Amino acid sequence: MSTNDDQKRVPLLKYWTIRYLLVLVSSLVIVASLSVHWTQEREKKHHLQLNRLFAQEIAERIGSEGKLVISSAMWKRLLSRGRSYFDFPGEDRETKPLPLILIVDREGKAVFQNRAIDNERLLHYLLEKGPVAEEEVMDTLEHGDVAWYIVAEPIRRGNWLIGTVFVISEESVRSAMPFRQIFPWIIVILCLGLSGWIVLYWLSRKLTDPIRRVAAAASRLRQGNYDFRLPHDLKEKELYELTHSFSEMASRLKRSEELRTELLAGVTHELKTPITSIGGLLKAVRDGVVTGKEAEEFLDISLEETKRLQKMVEDLLEFNAHATGTVRIKSETLSLNELIREMAERWKVTNLPPSLRLRTILPEETLWVRGDAHRIRQILSNLLDNSRSAMKDQGKIEIRLYARDPETAAVDVTDDGPGILPEEQPLIFERFYRGKKKKEKTRGLGLGLPISRLLARAQKGDLILKESAPGRTTFTLLLPRAKEKSLAGGIE
Structure with missing residues (x-):
């Protein structure tokens, strides 16, 4: 990837923190706008309510006297009541004028x-609405930077309408919401924004830290460095699965790298030794260093090394062919009893040393399986060879066939050798894996068991290590059972 593309990349913490912050700021702006609107509406209702109370008191006083005249004494009382209603602060209490008071008779005069x-x-506006209001009116009129809060209260004497009193207060729209009311909202919004950003940053950091560590580990892994630690105590399921799976993958890659290195060293050693031996033996024969029977013995050794x-x-x-799936496996109905009996007799003749005993335990009923006879023999032969090698050509090997369940037949190959070390069993x-003891005693590439398992699974079965301890090791070959043949030699 180019340097310019890398420069365009933004760290995950910065990327999501900025976006969370934008969302938070947008949300707070919306909340602040709604709050300001709600406060303004509340202020309007408050102004109208004050005007309404003042208008009601004026209407009641005039209605009780029965005439639409305000004397100087009444005006002084109304002026005092009005200032208490509107609660003008400090120095404005005596200087700030009352709202506009307009009283009209029933003809609108x-x-x-x-x-x-x-x-x-x-x-x-007043001319359009009409000079006389038979019912109470509360309205707001805005024009430019000025807002009027208009209340009309009918004046009645008994059940008769004798006039209307209008109380109209005027406020600047810009100053309709005083700073003393806006300031708490500003403080609240700033506190919410700061605390929200801190929480979002903390959550983003907590979320991105495992991902950042995995990315750093991947970078080190790309450079061939497998020494890193990832957190394993994460409570988030997805993050735990990410770190755990990556750690498992890194462990397997490390193991594969070790096996590859071991394979190269092993193959080099295993191939170099017989080649060197063959070369030396043939040179000795060619140069006449050995003759007669000794020369023939050298040639026999060379043939064994060649094999x-x-x-x-x-x-x-073969392993490469099975791993890539290029080997075809036959699927036919087989009598596993007959196949094991035949394979065991053949192995006894060709591979069984005098100090080694082989016992075969077969059930009375015939177990039919679906598989490839040649590949099954190959698997069992490899298991027997491994047992013989582990026991140094002396001891007892047992082959036991039984029905594991209605769908599966099982073949146990058990020996009384030293067993497999617990740390090596997985x-x-x-x-290409070879145990420590096997490296010291026998030569090979460590492909016998992997190939055998591939062959078993290719036949829809499996090969497992059932148990292993000093004096008893059992491998189990599992194969799918088939229906009995209806005719001798017939196929299911």
Whole structure:
């Protein structure tokens, strides 16, 4: 990847923190806007309510006296009540004028007003609504930077409408919400924004830290460095699975690298030794260093070493063929009893030393399986060879056939050898793996068991290590059972 592309990449913590912050700021702006709108609406209702209470008191006083006249004494009382209603602060209490008070009779003729209406927009509004209100009216009129809060209260004497009182207060829209009311909201929003950003940053860091560590481990892994530690105490399921799976993958890669190195060293050693031996023996015969029977013995040894080389090459080729799926496996119905009996007798003749005993335990009923006879023989022969090698050609080997369940037949190959070390048991089916004892005693590539398991699984079965301890080791070959043949020699 180019350097320019790398420069465009943004760290995950920064990427999501910025986006979370933008979402948070946007949300707070929306909340602040709604809060300001709600506060303004509340202020409007508050102004209208004050005007309404003042208008009701004026209407009640005039209605009780029965005439649309406000005397100077009544005006002083209303002025005092009005200032208590509107609660003007400090120095404004005596200087700030009361709202506009307009009283009209039932014909709409103005009989009292505390000051002139000097705004054409307000005057036009009052003319449109009509001078007399038979029911209470509460309304708001905005024009430019000015808002009027208009309340009309009918004046009644008994059940008779004798006039209407208007109370109209004027406020600047810009100053409708004082700073003392906005300031707490500013503090709250700033505190919410700061605390929200801290929480989001902490959560983003907590979320991205395992991912960042996995990315750093992947970079080290790419350079061939397998020494790293990832957190394993994560509570988040997905993050735990990510780190755990990556650690498992790294362990397997490390093991594969070790096996590859071991394979190269092993193959080099295993191939070099017989080649050197063959070369030396043939040179001795050619140069006449040995003659007669000794020369023939040298040639026989060279042939044995050649066969060993050929077996190693065949194992490599066969494993590669099975691993890539290029080997075809036959699927036919077989009598596993007859196949084991025949294979055991043949192995006794060709491979059984005098000090080694082989026992075969077969059930009375015939177990039919689906598989490839040649490959089954190959698996069992490899297990027997391994047992013989482990017991140094002396001891007892047992082959036992039985029905594991209605769907599966099982073949146990048990020996009384020294067993497999516990730490090596999980690795015995790994390709090119050879135990410490086997490295010291026998030569090979460590492909026998991996190939045998591949062959078993290719026949829809499996090969497992059932148990292993000093004095008893058992491998089990599992194969799918088939229906009995209806005719001798017939196929299911």
